[in-house]
Amino acid sequence: MKISEETVLKVKKEEDVEYPVSVKRKKKKEEIEATKAMKLRVKEERMAAKALKIKMKEEEEQQRWRWWEEERYECGIKWKFLEHKGPYFPPEYQPLPDNVRFFYNGEHIKLSPATEEVALFFAQMLDHEYTTKDVFRNNFFKDWRKEMTHDERRLIVDLDKCDFGELFQMHKDKVEARRNMSQEEKQAVKEVNQKILDKYGYCILDHHRERIGNFKIEPPGLFRGRGDHPKQGLLKRRIQPEDVIINCSKDCCIPKPPAGHQWKEVRHDNTVTWLASWMENVQGSIKYIMLNANSKLKGEKDWEKYEVARGLKTCVDRIRSEYQVDLKSKKMETCQRAVALYFIDKLALRAGNEKEEGETADTVGCCSLRVEHITLHEQLNGDKCVVEFDFLGKDCIRYYNKVPVTKRVFKNLKLFMENKQGGEDLFDRLNTTLLNKYLSSLMPGLTAKVFRTYNASITLQQQLRELSISECNHIPLLAEKLLAYNRANRAVAILCNHQRAPPKTFEQSMANLHAKIDHRKEQLALARSELKQAKKEAKGTTDDKLQAVLERKKRAVQRCEEQLLRLEVQATDREENKQIALGTSKLNYLDPRISVAWCKNMDVPLEKIYNKTLRDKFAWAIHMTNPDFEF
DNA sequence: GCGTCGACTTAGCAGCGGACTT
DNA sequence: AAGTCCGCTGCTAAGTCGACGC
Numbered sequence: 001m002k003i004s005e006e007t008v009l010k011v012k013k014e015e016d017v018e019y020p021v022s023v024k025r026k027k028k029k030e031e032i033e034a035t036k037a038m039k040l041r042v043k044e045e046r047m048a049a050k051a052l053k054i055k056m057k058e059e060e061e062q063q064r065w066r067w068w069e070e071e072r073y074e075c076g077i078k079w080k081f082l083e084h085k086g087p088y089f090p091p092e093y094q095p096l097p098d099n100v101r102f103f104y105n106g107e108h109i110k111l112s113p114a115t116e117e118v119a120l121f122f123a124q125m126l127d128h129e130y131t132t133k134d135v136f137r138n139n140f141f142k143d144w145r146k147e148m149t150h151d152e153r154r155l156i157v158d159l160d161k162c163d164f165g166e167l168f169q170m171h172k173d174k175v176e177a178r179r180n181m182s183q184e185e186k187q188a189v190k191e192v193n194q195k196i197l198d199k200y201g202y203c204i205l206d207h208h209r210e211r212i213g214n215f216k217i218e219p220p221g222l223f224r225g226r227g228d229h230p231k232q233g234l235l236k237r238r239i240q241p242e243d244v245i246i247n248c249s250k251d252c253c254i255p256k257p258p259a260g261h262q263w264k265e266v267r268h269d270n271t272v273t274w275l276a277s278w279m280e281n282v283q284g285s286i287k288y289i290m291l292n293a294n295s296k297l298k299g300e301k302d303w304e305k306y307e308v309a310r311g312l313k314t315c316v317d318r319i320r321s322e323y324q325v326d327l328k329s330k331k332m333e334t335c336q337r338a339v340a341l342y343f344i345d346k347l348a349l350r351a352g353n354e355k356e357e358g359e360t361a362d363t364v365g366c367c368s369l370r371v372e373h374i375t376l377h378e379q380l381n382g383d384k385c386v387v388e389f390d391f392l393g394k395d396c397i398r399y400y401n402k403v404p405v406t407k408r409v410f411k412n413l414k415l416f417m418e419n420k421q422g423g424e425d426l427f428d429r430l431n432t433t434l435l436n437k438y439l440s441s442l443m444p445g446l447t448a449k450v451f452r453t454y455n456a457s458i459t460l461q462q463q464l465r466e467l468s469i470s471e472c473n474h475i476p477l478l479a480e481k482l483l484a485y486n487r488a489n490r491a492v493a494i495l496c497n498h499q500r501a502p503p504k505t506f507e508q509s510m511a512n513l514h515a516k517i518d519h520r521k522e523q524l525a526l527a528r529s530e531l532k533q534a535k536k537e538a539k540g541t542t543d544d545k546l547q548a549v550l551e552r553k554k555r556a557v558q559r560c561e562e563q564l565l566r567l568e569v570q571a572t573d574r575e576e577n578k579q580i581a582l583g584t585s586k587l588n589y590l591d592p593r594i595s596v597a598w599c600k601n602m603d604v605p606l607e608k609i610y611n612k613t614l615r616d617k618f619a620w621a622i623h624m625t626n627p628d629f630e631f
Numbered sequence: 632g633c634g635t636c637g638a639c640t641t642a643g644c645a646g647c648g649g650a651c652t653t
Numbered sequence: 654a655a656g657t658c659c660g661c662t663g664c665t666a667a668g669t670c671g672a673c674g675c
Contacts, residue, residue: 213663214663214664214665216663216664218664218665223666224665224666225666225667226666226667229666283666283667285666285667287665350668350669351668351669351670352668352669353668353669353670355668360667361667363667363668365668365669393668394667394668395666395667395668396667432669432670433670433671436669436670436671447669447670447671448669448670449668449669449670503659505657505658505659508658509657509658509659512657512658583661611660611661612661613661613662
């Protein structure tokens with residue numbers, strides 16, 4: 001500290017030394033030359049980097065498999081050749097050093113490796129809210145005891161008497177150490193990861209190298225369910241090669257299991273898209289290794305999904321009038337089906353499959369709605385026949401909405417709720433199978449979720465049309481066009497109830513942005529007064545210098561105005577987006593061709609809307625879409 | 632018909648790293 | 654050069670929906 005202060009003083013002193021004017025000038029000139037040269041160099045480097053980027057992009061584009069220009073395989077066949085290296089397994093557990101101790105009831109206990117590993121899973125989560133929940137703690141403790149040796153199990157009988165403090169500290173230290181790694185160390189880690197990716201991250205599918213989505217076996221740990229999950233805290237077992245089924249071509253180089261191990265099975269099923277699978281022990285479901293979203297297999301399916309949704313566009317009117325008629329049906333099943341479909345269509349609710357009680361958190365969709373999830377209001381805030389929805393949907397995200405409905409729907413709902421307790425099903429004669437059977441009879445491929453895709457995409461298209469007509473008198477800036485796009489996107493996200501927790505730093509970053517805006521406003525005021533002054537001085541003269549100054553000041557004001565507008569637009573966008581997640585709809589619900597066509601029409605670079613991942617995923621749409629595309 | 636299984640899509644979040652600011 | 658911020662990516666849980674077996 002002291003040294004640096006002295007240095008600063010010294011430097012300052014040197015600056016103060018009086019040189020003869022000529023020397024000063026020369027020095028100044030040299031400095032200017034040096035900075036000029038440096039700026040040039042930086043500029044050149046940037047240009048070179050840019051050129052390289054463009055070249056890489058072109059090369060990548062050349063190599064891209066244009067599967068959408070090829071003929072499709074016969075129904076059900078997903079590939080003709082598939083070769084891969086099998087999944088990547090997480091590293092084996094490394095027992096703790098002796099100086100990291102576990103205490104039970106104040107007494108140091110050396111745990112067996114298996115017990116210790118599970119203890120560490122818990123210790124690592126101690127700063128998480130999970131570990132304070134009874135269900136989590138009880139589940140963890142139950143499963144932990146299963147891993148213990150006979151003696152450990154006899155001794156360790158109360159989780160509250162366990163002291164994981166040193167394990168927790170070690171974990172925190174490790175996180176800290178990782179954060180503080182030097183550039184070289186970080187680089188080394190990066191290279192190791194790259195090697196793993198190069199080896200395990202790709203497969204060969206019908207002569208093309210395709211990226212695998214999740215090529216890593218999920219590491220063991222404690223199950224983190226969402227919401228009030230009855231199984232939270234249970235031990236998620238370590239997966240061994242003996243648990244894994246490999247799927248690949250008969251005539252390919254069969255992946256080798258890790259040394260000393262064997263696969264559960266190697267099969268050659270080209271009617272499925274997965275490369276490997278295993279059974280997960282917490283829920284008993286099957287997990288898969290599959291291809292990346294930019295692959296042919298995923299892309300073709302995605303394209304098909306949007307084509308089905310577009311198919312709905314041509315018959316949605318017919319379907320709507322049909323369920324309007326069905327609302328009056330005497331048959332309970334038909335009547336309930338009509339109301340459910342009305343909700344699915346109007347509110348973009350999910351289908352709502354039945355779930356096994358006690359196995360998962362208590363969430364519902366349309367068909368599984370219970371009486372307690374809706375409240376009927378004959379009159380609410382000036383609207384008649386209002387249905388108030390309040391339930392937990394997928395991922396325990398709350399759906400809360402007050403919706404005016406038709407008299408008929410309202411009357412039907414009253415009927416469905418008659419003589420029922422809150423915990424009973426609203427649609428007791430309906431389930432998703434029944435609903436989907438009916439839907440597929442109306443149009444091939446039509447299911448409940450198609451309505452979500454259809455309504456999301458059609459909403460985007462309509463909103464883009466409405467919002468892109470500029471309300472102001474100037475040519476819209478890029479930022480304003482993007483705000484319009486985001487608003488259209490947001491309308492969809494709200495429809496589909498795609499929420500997010502407000503970012504932890506939201507208030508702070510908002511305040512920062514407003515401070516920036518205020519600063520910019522001051523600058524603008526200053527620029528304006530300077531412009532006024534310049535105008536005054538230039539008035540009546542033809543002095544070139546003064547005219548040039550005037551022009552410069554004019555431009556400065558304009559620049560300031562634009563920057564201010566850009567910041568204000570950004571603030572609006574961010575504020576409106578506080579609790580809304582745009583990503584999910586962009587990724588899963590919005591036909592990319594709508595966005596691509598809009599970008600072309602509005603002269604907006606696609607990169608402003610889609611990041612690299614999305615551009616790769618939607619390469620098919622980017623290639624085939626003309627500006628006149630209509631969903 | 633009904634329940635279960637299997638395959639595949641949809642979902643939010645944590646952590647990381649690169650861009651941007653100071 | 655260091656610090657901050659924010660978008661991207663990976664992760665994996667949680668849905669949908671058809672097939673299959675009884």
